[in-house]
Amino acid sequence: xxxxxxxxxxxxxxxxxxxxxxxxxxxxxxxxxxxxxxxxxxxxxxxxxxxxxxxxxxxxxxxxxxxxxxxxxxxxxxxxxxxxxxxxxxxxxxxxxxxxxxxxxxxxxxxxxxxxxxxxxxxxxxxxxxxxxxxxxxxxxxxxxxxxxxxxxxxxxxxxxxxxxxxxxxxxxxxxxxxxxxxxxxxxxxxxxxxxxxxxxxxxxxxxxxxxxxxxxxxxxxxxxxxxxxxxxxxxxxxxxxxxxxxxxxxxxxxxxxxxxxxxxxxxxxxxxxxxxxxxxxxxxxxxxxxxxxxxxxxxxxxxx
Amino acid sequence: xxxxxxxxxxxxxxxxxxxxxxxxxxxxxxxxxxxxxxxxxxxxxxxxxxxxxxxxxxxxxxxxxxxxxxxxxxxxxxxxxxxxxxxxxxxxxxxxxxxxxxxxxxxxxxxxxxxxxxxxxxxxxxxxxxxxxxxxxxxxxxxxxxxxxxxxxxxxxxxxxxxxxxxxxxxxxxxxxxxxxxxxxxxxxxxxxxxxxxxxxxxxxxxxxxxxxxxxxxxxxxxxxxxxxxxxxxxxxxxxxxxxxxxxxxxxxxxxxxxxxxxxxxxxxxxxxxxxxxxxxxxxxxxxxxxxxxxxxxxxxxxxxxxxxxxxxxxxxxxxxxxxxxxxxxxxxxxxxxxxxxxxxxxxxxxxxxxxxxxxxxxxxxxxxxxxxxxxxxxxxxxxxxxxxxxxxxxxxxxxxxxxx
Ligand code: SF4
Numbered sequence: 001x002x003x004x005x006x007x008x009x010x011x012x013x014x015x016x017x018x019x020x021x022x023x024x025x026x027x028x029x030x031x032x033x034x035x036x037x038x039x040x041x042x043x044x045x046x047x048x049x050x051x052x053x054x055x056x057x058x059x060x061x062x063x064x065x066x067x068x069x070x071x072x073x074x075x076x077x078x079x080x081x082x083x084x085x086x087x088x089x090x091x092x093x094x095x096x097x098x099x100x101x102x103x104x105x106x107x108x109x110x111x112x113x114x115x116x117x118x119x120x121x122x123x124x125x126x127x128x129x130x131x132x133x134x135x136x137x138x139x140x141x142x143x144x145x146x147x148x149x150x151x152x153x154x155x156x157x158x159x160x161x162x163x164x165x166x167x168x169x170x171x172x173x174x175x176x177x178x179x180x181x182x183x184x185x186x187x188x189x190x191x192x193x194x195x196x197x198x199x200x201x202x203x204x205x206x207x208x209x210x211x212x213x214x215x216x217x218x219x220x221x222x223x224x225x226x227x228x229x230x231x232x233x234x235x236x237x238x239x240x241x242x243x244x245x246x247x248x249x250x251x252x253x254x255x256x257x258x259x260x261x262x263x264x265x266x267x268x269x270x271x272x273x274x275x276x277x278x279x280x281x282x283x284x285x286x287x288x289x290x291x292x293x294x295x296x297x298x299x300x301x302x303x304x305x
Numbered sequence: 306x307x308x309x310x311x312x313x314x315x316x317x318x319x320x321x322x323x324x325x326x327x328x329x330x331x332x333x334x335x336x337x338x339x340x341x342x343x344x345x346x347x348x349x350x351x352x353x354x355x356x357x358x359x360x361x362x363x364x365x366x367x368x369x370x371x372x373x374x375x376x377x378x379x380x381x382x383x384x385x386x387x388x389x390x391x392x393x394x395x396x397x398x399x400x401x402x403x404x405x406x407x408x409x410x411x412x413x414x415x416x417x418x419x420x421x422x423x424x425x426x427x428x429x430x431x432x433x434x435x436x437x438x439x440x441x442x443x444x445x446x447x448x449x450x451x452x453x454x455x456x457x458x459x460x461x462x463x464x465x466x467x468x469x470x471x472x473x474x475x476x477x478x479x480x481x482x483x484x485x486x487x488x489x490x491x492x493x494x495x496x497x498x499x500x501x502x503x504x505x506x507x508x509x510x511x512x513x514x515x516x517x518x519x520x521x522x523x524x525x526x527x528x529x530x531x532x533x534x535x536x537x538x539x540x541x542x543x544x545x546x547x548x549x550x551x552x553x554x555x556x557x558x559x560x561x562x563x564x565x566x567x568x569x570x571x572x573x574x575x576x577x578x579x580x581x582x583x584x585x586x587x588x589x590x591x592x593x594x595x596x597x598x599x600x601x602x603x604x605x606x607x608x609x610x611x612x613x614x615x616x617x618x619x620x621x622x623x624x625x626x627x628x629x630x631x632x633x634x635x636x637x638x639x640x641x642x643x644x645x646x647x648x649x650x651x652x653x654x655x656x657x658x659x660x661x662x663x664x665x666x667x668x669x670x671x672x673x674x675x676x677x678x679x680x681x682x683x684x685x686x687x688x689x690x691x692x693x694x695x696x697x698x699x700x701x702x703x704x705x706x707x708x709x710x
Contacts (some may be wrong), residue, residue, distance in 0.1 A: 069514075101508060
């Protein structure tokens with residue numbers, strides 16, 4: 001399918017569907033992602049939320065959204081989306097509501113739910129071909145509980161429950177989801193809003209699960225300066241750590257490939273969660289292994305030789 | 306109105322069919338599967354215009370049920386035992402959303418050890434969640450209670466979800482003649498669900514289930530749920546009156562069996578109370594002034610009706626088909642707290658029987674009445690587990706076979 005592509009950041013919609021003044025941390029990369037996503041989704045949306053940092057965006061009696069919101073629990077936002085979608089379909093079918101009153105159903109969750117507790121209900125929703133959007137803001141740990149290891153935490157990262165650095169690699173959620181062959185699946189980054197916007201434009205044409213994972217810098221968890229969020233998100237892509245790609249019915253394609261890959265070290269050394277790899281002595285072995293893991297990934301696609 | 310031979314399970318399915326529910330999210334578990342299988346068949350044969358979706362777990366099922374209800378359709382689902390436990394977190398959550406879905410629980414003992422027989426630890430664990438609870442003794446009551454549950458849950462003064470409970474095996478698979486009311490009278494009693502309180506629409510953005518930071522706000526919302534549940538008592542009584550007018554069958558928050566002049570009272574719920582009624586009859590034949598009280602509504606708890614029903618009674622035995630480990634019978638505690646402030650309250654004794662579907666025999670009921678008559682002189686521990694000599698010997702045999710005596 002061919003859709004009209006957005007070429008530059010100037011073409012992004014001007015309207016904001018999320019207002020400022022949220023209680024999220026300064027410099028939260030997830031918030032930046034969500035802002036762009038909601039620009040693309042518009043205001044006729046119901047967000048079904050799983051427990052995570054963004055649960056605290058809507059605190060009674062305030063909400064920063066133009067659209068509707070339903071907080072479920074940690075394990076089951078996709079099931080909540082199922083209920084809302086099915087109910088809307090029933091009401092539409094019966095003529096009880098006008099098509100204008102219809103809503104896009106969007107699941108919003110952090111990596112803790114997406115990679116761990118909510119994985120089974122997500123798998124169920126994908127398998128049932130539920131017509132919904134799923135956005136995971138992935139800061140690679142349980143963020144709002146103070147940064148503990150999740151299934152998404154990468155190799156060697158320090159968290160409050162992996163103080164010597166994590167032993168094994170992060171789960172490949174993209175591939176787990178891709179094995180279900182959803183109509184549309186993509187990784188996104190707040191540092192590449194044009195890529196992000198085009199992916200939402202493309203996804204819009206498909207009925208069924210439309211899934212998005214965004215790697216997002218998290219200043220308090222990553223121990224980074226809030227003003228470096230954008231730069232770090234960009235470095236993740238430019239070093240090849242975060243591959244921007246999409247998959248249509250199981251066929252994977254990369255949408256942004258760095259012309260020349262920057263060394264992974266450039267990305268790691270900026271972050272407190274990896275500082276043990278540099279101080280008090282450089283841990284060459286681990287640094288080498290991380291670079292090797294990234295190289296391996298790109299070699300699999302014949303992009304790095 | 307026609308009569309059909311229905312199991313407890315199919316009576317529950319008929320309840321959902323007659324309530325013309327819009328949506329059924331489902332997940333199988335014994336012994337409730339017959340309910341969702343029956344509904345699924347009816348839907349595929351075109352007898353019901355209902356959307357049926359199988360979910361990936363009870364946790365997801367209850368979530369989908371609550372979310373659909375919050376979007377404004379009438380929702381039905383069913384579970385049992387471990388399934389209810391697996392979805393437990395969401396019982397609190399959807400009750401807090403104030404959505405009037407109706408869920409059947411087919412009572413079954415809880416693991417471990419894993420078993421199939423019924424007791425009430427599953428359903429009674431849910432008594433604090435905010436769900437209303439109706440407990441049924443027979444198949445007719447199951448069908449009728451589903452209709453009543455919607456009527457009460459959907460009332461604007463209530464807006465809480467409801468659980469209708471029936472015993473696994475003893476009722477789920479017992480076939481009885483059941484009057485299946487015609488759809489027009491059901492529609493008169495239970496009009497279609499037209500919510501006005503909260504739903505998701507494009508022109509009316511709404512945040513539902515949002516966080517509250519601070520105990521004062523949290524307390525406010527929780528207490529609102531309590532008040533709504535209290536309101537449900539009146540709404541339920543009203544529903545009973547209208548139900549009787551429409552269908553001729555009389556229900557109340559409690560059932561009183563030969564209670565008027567009774568001095569010795571059994572308190573029991575669910576299908577085992579049929580055994581209790583037979584025991585009352587036998588005791589009466591022996592000249593014992595026996596009676597039985599069966600709470601039908603457990604949440605909200607009909608305290609006043611229970612107090613009135615037990616006024617002037619000498620001694621009361623609560624026969625709990627559950628065990629709160631480390632405490633005893635749950636219903637006993639409920640009764641005790643209900644009667645504590647009464648000036649002239651009866652002596653209360655606690656018995657535990659029927660766990661995991663264990664039969665309660667004639668002799669055991671006779672033993673209970675014996676203890677009631679002895680009263681203060683009785684020398685049984687409390688709570689007292691009903692267990693026959695024969696059962697004890699059987700158990701010893703099994704232990705020998707298992708090899709660890
Ligand atoms: S903890 Fe991290 S992910 Fe969570 S709100 Fe703060 S910056 Fe964002």
